[in-house]
Amino acid sequence: MRNRNLKAWLAAPVLAAFTLGCGDLLDVNNPNDLVEEDIRQEAAAAAVVNGTLTLVASSVSQSWQPYLVASDEMRWIGSRDAWLSLDLGFVDDPLNEFIDGPFPAMGQARWMSDEAVEIVQGHLSNNPSTAIKTDLARAYLYSGIIYMVIGEIQEDFAFSDKTESGPPVGPANMSQVLDGAIDRLSSAISGFMEVGATDMATQARALRARARQSRAIWDVINPSPSGSGLAASAEAGADASAVLASVQPDWTYNLTYSSASRSNSMASWVNDRKENQIDLSIATVDDQNDINGIALQDPIDNVDDPAVIKWLNQWKGGSYLDKGGIYPPLTVASARMMHLILAENALAGGDSNGFAMHINHIRALDGLTPYSGQISEMEMLQHTRRVNVMLQGLRLADMYRWGIKDPKWQGAAAASAAPGTMLPISIIELRANCHLNGLGCGG
Structure with missing residues (x-):
């Protein structure tokens, strides 16, 4: 990943401060030459970590969308054929x-989080x-988030350093990225x-x-899906239990967006540009492809699933019948998710009572x-997992492990x-990275 845009982002405050003054604008050094030295000052520590969060949140909002369009959570409705290709299941192009x-x-978010x-x-x-210890813990937290997302949605990844190319991890080794996320989150804790x-x-x-559960899911679907699809992790269960003992019953942890930071890119494409929309298996739409109802029903009560309504209301900024804006939050963890982890652990261990208990906590x-x-x-x-981690970047892996195929996917x-x-290393990196473009990395 070439980080030229990142350097411009880091340089912006310095450049802005300079251009407010007088004098010959040509009689200066490139402000980019000062950027790294400036951000390494102790006084900038909190700002560096805050900037990292902005980059991580922005990356998640961009990266989840192709992953979810390829799943049965979102569908293409616009004019850009590349979205259609994803909707048809061509996730590897x-x-x-x-x-x-x-x-x-x-790449920028990953590099800046490590930096x-x-x-x-x-x-x-x-x-x-x-203050410094808190900033360091926050830095580990945000680094853990981006490593987690990379491990969940990428088939492969290259950890380059600015213009220095890094070798690809390799599809068989992507579990190591999730291990890296776990290590960083442990340091944050x-x-x-x-x-x-x-x-x-x-x-x-x-x-x-x-x-930790995504790491267990990775094992289930690699090198190809196997077994019942259940992904049990005692360590994930222990974390989930500890979280549930500390939070309110319907707690969430969200990445947030605003005009003061950055917009939610996925919301911009869906709510504003209307290139994509929630899948018809989840919501019904009118002639303008605006949501006008709920298609996915609770399998016991046969009512519009309340969890779907919950997440779509959040997505649209109040009511799922609204157009919605470009700043909705994205949920990355919740009490519901913790109960789902524990329910799946119980089911994998043959504990029907424990399974029902955690499912019913969610249903209540x-x-x-x-x-x-x-x-x-x-x-x-x-069903409970589908509706309670909706729009949270997990659906495609769940479809794979349970043998669920979107009717839109083409056979080839x-x-x-x-x-x-999962999603490949893209062409911008393939062309620039000497480990990938066939030009070699010598001299």
Whole structure:
């Protein structure tokens, strides 16, 4: 990943400060030459970490969309054929503009998150203050998020450093990226606990629960989906239990967007540009492709699923019948997700009572009839997970592990022909990276 755009982003405050003054604008050094030195100052530590969060949140909003359009959560309705290609299941095309477009932002966010950890870590020996320790824990948290997302949605990735090309991890080794996320989130938890920031420690622990289960899911779908599709992780379950003991019943941890930071790119494409829309298996639409109802029903009560309504209301900024804006939050962890992790662990271990208990904790949040065997446990798990982690960047992996095919997928598409396939390293990196473009990395 070439980080020229990142350098411009880092340079902006310095450049703005300079251009407010007088004098010969040509009689200066390039402000980019000063950027890295400036951001390595201790006084800039919090700003560096805050900027990292902005880049990470922006990357997630960009990167989730092609992944979700390829699944049965979103569908193409606009004029750009590359979205249609994803909707048909062609998830492995590095030339697809909507796989290629988000890739630089992902590379920037990953690089800056590691840089932030290194920068703030460097200040710790000189100033082991609560503020520096908190900033370091936050840096680990945001680094953990981007590593987690890369591990969940990418088939392969290259960890380049500015203009220095990094070799690809390789599809068989992408579990190591999720391991890296878990390590970073563990450091965040320890750091927050040390300074008494228990709420932030809980956020990091919830994300580690997600990352640990995603690591178990990775094993289930690689090199190809196998077994029942259940992904059990005792470590994820322990994290989930600890989170549930510390949060409100319907707690969420969200990435947020605003005019003061950045917009939610996925919302811009869906709510504003209307290139994509929620899948028809989830919501009904009118002649203008605006949502006008709920298609997905609760399998026991046969009502519009309240969880779908919950997430679509959040997505549209109040009511799912509204057009929606470009700043809705994206949920990356929740109490519902924690119950789902524990329910799946219970089911994998043959604990039907434990499974029902956690499923019913979720159903009680929505006023639904408790589950008591009305449908099979696997059907109950699959439905409950589908509606309670909607728009959270997890659906395609769930479809793969449970053998669910979108009716729109074409037979020759990778999603159909090679289930388990995730998003590739895109063409912008293939052309620039000497490990990938056949030009070699010598001299």
